[in-house]
Amino acid sequence: MPNFRSPLLFLILISFFCTQLSCTETEVEALLSWRSSLKDPGCLTQIWSFNTSSDSCQWHGIKCNEGGSITNLSISANCSIDGTLNKFNFSSFSNLTRLEVEYKQNLHGEIPKEIGTLRNLQVLYLYGNLTGEIPATISNLSKLTNLDLSGNQLTGSIPSTILSMPKLHFLALSGNNLTGEIPTTIENPSNLKILDLSYNHLTGAIPRAIGHLTELTIFYLDNNELNGRIPLEIGNMTALRDADFSYNNLQWEVPTTITQLPNLSILYLNNNQLNGSITPDLGNSSYLKAIDLSDNKLIGMVPSSLCSGGALRYLRASNNSFNGLLPITLKNCTTLIELKLETNNIRADISLTFGVHPNLEDVDLSQNHFYGRLPSNWAKQIFLLSLGENEIYGKIPSGFLNMTQLQLLNLADNNLTGDIPEELTNSTSLMNLILSNNNFSSLRYIQAPSLESLHLSNNRLVGRFPLLQINWARLMTIDLGENNFSGEIPSWIGSSFPVLRILRLRSNKFMGNIPLQLSMLKNLQLLDLSNNNLTGPIPNTLSSMHTMTVKTAPNQSYFALHYVHEKNIDLIWKGKEATYQENIALLTGIDLSCNYISGKIPDDLMKLQGLIFLNLSRNQLSGMIPQNTGNMTSLEVLDLSMNHLSGTIPLSISHLTYLNMLNLSHNKLTGQIPPGSQIQTFIPSAFSDNDGLCGFPLPNNCSTQNNSVVPVTNEAEDHKFEVIWLICSVILGFVTGFWVYFGALFWKNSLRFAVFHFTDKVQEKIMKWFV
Amino acid sequence: MGAQGMVFGILGFLLFATLANCNTEGDILYAQKQAWVDPNNVLDSWNQSLSTPCTWLHVTCNNDNSVIRIDLGNAGLSGSLISQLGELTNLQYLELPMNNISGGIPTSFGNLTNIISLDLQWNALSGPIPSSLDNLYYLKYLYLNGNNLTGSLPVEILSLVTSGSLITLNVANNSLSNTTQPPQIKVTTIIQDLNIISV
Numbered sequence: 001m002p003n004f005r006s007p008l009l010f011l012i013l014i015s016f017f018c019t020q021l022s023c024t025e026t027e028v029e030a031l032l033s034w035r036s037s038l039k040d041p042g043c044l045t046q047i048w049s050f051n052t053s054s055d056s057c058q059w060h061g062i063k064c065n066e067g068g069s070i071t072n073l074s075i076s077a078n079c080s081i082d083g084t085l086n087k088f089n090f091s092s093f094s095n096l097t098r099l100e101v102e103y104k105q106n107l108h109g110e111i112p113k114e115i116g117t118l119r120n121l122q123v124l125y126l127y128g129n130l131t132g133e134i135p136a137t138i139s140n141l142s143k144l145t146n147l148d149l150s151g152n153q154l155t156g157s158i159p160s161t162i163l164s165m166p167k168l169h170f171l172a173l174s175g176n177n178l179t180g181e182i183p184t185t186i187e188n189p190s191n192l193k194i195l196d197l198s199y200n201h202l203t204g205a206i207p208r209a210i211g212h213l214t215e216l217t218i219f220y221l222d223n224n225e226l227n228g229r230i231p232l233e234i235g236n237m238t239a240l241r242d243a244d245f246s247y248n249n250l251q252w253e254v255p256t257t258i259t260q261l262p263n264l265s266i267l268y269l270n271n272n273q274l275n276g277s278i279t280p281d282l283g284n285s286s287y288l289k290a291i292d293l294s295d296n297k298l299i300g301m302v303p304s305s306l307c308s309g310g311a312l313r314y315l316r317a318s319n320n321s322f323n324g325l326l327p328i329t330l331k332n333c334t335t336l337i338e339l340k341l342e343t344n345n346i347r348a349d350i351s352l353t354f355g356v357h358p359n360l361e362d363v364d365l366s367q368n369h370f371y372g373r374l375p376s377n378w379a380k381q382i383f384l385l386s387l388g389e390n391e392i393y394g395k396i397p398s399g400f401l402n403m404t405q406l407q408l409l410n411l412a413d414n415n416l417t418g419d420i421p422e423e424l425t426n427s428t429s430l431m432n433l434i435l436s437n438n439n440f441s442s443l444r445y446i447q448a449p450s451l452e453s454l455h456l457s458n459n460r461l462v463g464r465f466p467l468l469q470i471n472w473a474r475l476m477t478i479d480l481g482e483n484n485f486s487g488e489i490p491s492w493i494g495s496s497f498p499v500l501r502i503l504r505l506r507s508n509k510f511m512g513n514i515p516l517q518l519s520m521l522k523n524l525q526l527l528d529l530s531n532n533n534l535t536g537p538i539p540n541t542l543s544s545m546h547t548m549t550v551k552t553a554p555n556q557s558y559f560a561l562h563y564v565h566e567k568n569i570d571l572i573w574k575g576k577e578a579t580y581q582e583n584i585a586l587l588t589g590i591d592l593s594c595n596y597i598s599g600k601i602p603d604d605l606m607k608l609q610g611l612i613f614l615n616l617s618r619n620q621l622s623g624m625i626p627q628n629t630g631n632m633t634s635l636e637v638l639d640l641s642m643n644h645l646s647g648t649i650p651l652s653i654s655h656l657t658y659l660n661m662l663n664l665s666h667n668k669l670t671g672q673i674p675p676g677s678q679i680q681t682f683i684p685s686a687f688s689d690n691d692g693l694c695g696f697p698l699p700n701n702c703s704t705q706n707n708s709v710v711p712v713t714n715e716a717e718d719h720k721f722e723v724i725w726l727i728c729s730v731i732l733g734f735v736t737g738f739w740v741y742f743g744a745l746f747w748k749n750s751l752r753f754a755v756f757h758f759t760d761k762v763q764e765k766i767m768k769w770f771v
Numbered sequence: 772m773g774a775q776g777m778v779f780g781i782l783g784f785l786l787f788a789t790l791a792n793c794n795t796e797g798d799i800l801y802a803q804k805q806a807w808v809d810p811n812n813v814l815d816s817w818n819q820s821l822s823t824p825c826t827w828l829h830v831t832c833n834n835d836n837s838v839i840r841i842d843l844g845n846a847g848l849s850g851s852l853i854s855q856l857g858e859l860t861n862l863q864y865l866e867l868p869m870n871n872i873s874g875g876i877p878t879s880f881g882n883l884t885n886i887i888s889l890d891l892q893w894n895a896l897s898g899p900i901p902s903s904l905d906n907l908y909y910l911k912y913l914y915l916n917g918n919n920l921t922g923s924l925p926v927e928i929l930s931l932v933t934s935g936s937l938i939t940l941n942v943a944n945n946s947l948s949n950t951t952q953p954p955q956i957k958v959t960t961i962i963q964d965l966n967i968i969s970v
Contacts, residue, residue: 586816657844660831677914678844681864681888
């Protein structure tokens with residue numbers, strides 16, 4: 001048995017054990033002392049523990065070399081440590097090659113400068129909430145190949161020597177708060193294969209030295225504040241495959257040298273300030289898969305060689321000033337999936353633009369100057385098709401309609417004519433049908449069961465209300481305005497549209513009464529029936545339209561989301577026409593103006609506390625304005641003009657603090673105009689042509705006028721009185737006339753003779769003429 | 772030669788300045804929205820991404836898409852008034868009664884040269900009544916009552932009675948100190964021609 005009292009023997013024994021147990025004491029001590037410095041060591045308490053058979057080299061996440069020195073140290077994502085690297089003794093780990101701390105734990109504080117002493121380090125991944133600057137000493141890690149500090153909160157500039165590290169081939173600093181410029185000294189030639197500096201606040205220009213990055217395949221600089229030119233030297237980056245420079249302030253032209261890049265597959269330059277035109281050769285020597293040039297100031301032709309590599313799937317160039325698109329660009333582009341060229345000035349013949357595209361799913365060419373006739377049989381798989389606001393004419397060809405997956409069709413604001421084909425109106429896939437502002441003249445009944453919105457306004461459509469009595473489970477918008485529809489508004493409307501929000505039938509020839517069943521439309525926000533031939537009363541059950549009774553709720557996002565594909569709803573309120581887009585979700589209004597509606601304004605209407613505008617003008621409404629009009633506290637616009645309303649203006653109107661447009665003119669209202677600071681803001685013409693009204697802002701005072709004392713008579717009684725007078729005077733006239741004549745004849749002989757003589761003569765003359 | 776260059780330079784700068792269009796009316800109103808606390812979400816429709824504020828609720832524009840009315844009485848708003856509101860040069864009606872708006876009345880309101888009605892009654896405004904309001908030639912109704920305004924009523928504002936359009940002035944229920952009577956305006960004239968409720 002060894003004598004432990006001998007220190008030398010003890011040391012020999014320990015070192016013997018240490019070698020056998022394959023651990024380096026200093027390294028283990030450093031690990032453990034770092035662990036004890038952590039606020040929360042997380043899983044390390046269990047993972048880094050000695051039990052009978054484990055040594056440090058067998059701990060999870062630790063790997064050692066043959067000499068027992070730690071080479072790999074990784075802490076996995078679910079370890080949940082909370083602490084800093086301040087007490088990590090870097091100089092102990094001379095053989096460390098991989099140091100990885102994975103995402104989603106709270107590694108905070110700064111990166112210590114001492115990290116530069118890990119002279120054998122090849123891979124460094126540090127994720128967490130690290131702050132402070134990237135230490136320049138990192139450039140001393142001469143063997144470093146992979147550096148990933150993404151997703152922290154690092155600040156300051158990128159160290160100027162970092163792109164000169166000779167062995168580095170993966171550098172990712174994305175998602176920090178880095179500022180300053182991209183280092184201009186880059187190793188030549190550089191070994192970098194992947195460079196990701198996206199989502200920071202980098203400024204300045206892209207350095208010309210990027211030409212040295214001849215091995216670089218992935219280059220992400222997006223979401224920064226870079227400006228200046230894209231350097232010509234980009235043409236030297238022959239390995240470049242994916243380049244994303246989007247969401248910066250890059251200016252000037254896209255360099256023509258980009259066309260030299262043989263491996264270019266993805267090019268995102270969108271959301272910058274690039275101008276000038278793009279060389280047509282772009283795409284000629286590569287297999288371009290996706291290109292996004294949107295939201296710049298580019299002009300000229302859409303480059304015609306984009307698809308020449310036969311691989312183009314995604315082409316986006318919207319929101320620029322492109323003015324032409326050659327037929328050759330897309331003719332043979334059979335791989336195309338998405339085409340977005342909306343909001344440009346492209347003048348091209350749409351019938352020549354396309355070939356056959358079996359993979360095409362999403363096309364948006366709206367807001368351009370495309371002309372010509374719609375092509376047929378060009379894209380059977382298409383989901384979303386927007387060609388609105390162009391100059392396309394002719395009819396919808398039947399071959400156009402083999403699109404069995406079509407969900408959105410927007411052909412609005414063109415010059416299309418003819419039929420709206422049955423294939424469209426019966427399509428089972430169609431959700432949004434937008435054909436407004438064309439010259440369509442006929443359609444069959446619509447029974448597309450998935451329909452969410454139907455916009456047919458401003459065409460020449462005729463016939464009865466064109467939807468069938470089916471269960472329209474999803475239909476939210478019906479806009480049939482500005483057509484020649486006729487007949488009655490069907491009464492089944494209330495039960496067939498459970499989620500209807502907008503019913504716009506204005507400017508047609510609908511007649512009959514407003515169906516009571518409209519009040520069953522619980523979700524209705526906009527009811528526009530103006531400028532029709534409707535008669536009868538306003539239904540007194542409209543307060544059941546629940547959405548109009550509540551003040552606008554904070555969460556309108558559901559409805560707003562569905563307007564992703566909606567373009568416009570045209571409303572006339574606040575005295576002028578306005579086009580509503582996203583804000584439509586917050587609007588509630590009823591417009592029944594320009595009809596022949598009669599009867600009284602129902603008191604029930606005043607329960608609509610969420611109603612924002614109410615226009616009942618130009619009808620034949622009678623009776624008084626309901627006393628509790630002031631209950632409509634959301635009301636901004638109230639137009640009751642040009643009716644036969646009588647009585648006084650209810651005092652409660654002065655409670656409407658949001659009211660900014662009031663028109664009560666051309667009625668038979670009497671009495672004093674209610675006082676109040678809100679009412680004071682309306683000009684006298686809001687009250688004009690009401691004989692009995694007095695008080696501010698009208699010039700006539702109430703107390704000194706007879707007007708104010710005129711008894712309040714019911715309109716119906718007035719009318720009755722008039723009729724009685726008419727009948728009496730007729731009878732009186734008849735009686736008087738009879739007795740004057742008869743009396744004269746009776747009493748005066750000479751008169752009698754004269755009259756009868758005259759009558760004989762006339763009779764002879766007439767008989768002579770006949771015979 | 773040098774003078775010519777300078778002229779061109781100045782013209783160019785002016786052109787640039789007008790084109791720069793830094794603070795549109797929508798931007799101003801949006802900044803005001805952010806300065807206010809809006810528990811009832813009445814300003815939900817104030818969406819900055821729209822090109823004009825003319826489709827916003829509580830905002831009315833003229834035919835040139837310039838703001839002429841803001842009607843937000845009894846809307847539950849608190850926070851303060853930003854001075855950029857004074858840049859809404861076409862504003863005719865600013866109706867903000869019965870809220871909890873605090874802070875001072877911006878002196879920039881003196882730049883609202885087209886204003887006809889300024890209704891700030893029943894809020895929590897403090898500080899003085901700015902004398903710059905005497906610039907408001909078309910102002911007819913000025914409601915400042917029911918606040919915590921201090922100082923005295925600037926005599927310049929009373930001149931709006933004789934040389935402006937002011938017919939209603941209400942500064943009651945504040946913490947104003949005694950107003951000095953301007954010597955040239957007779958008391959009787961005020962009572963007859965001006966609905967002055969009380970000071």
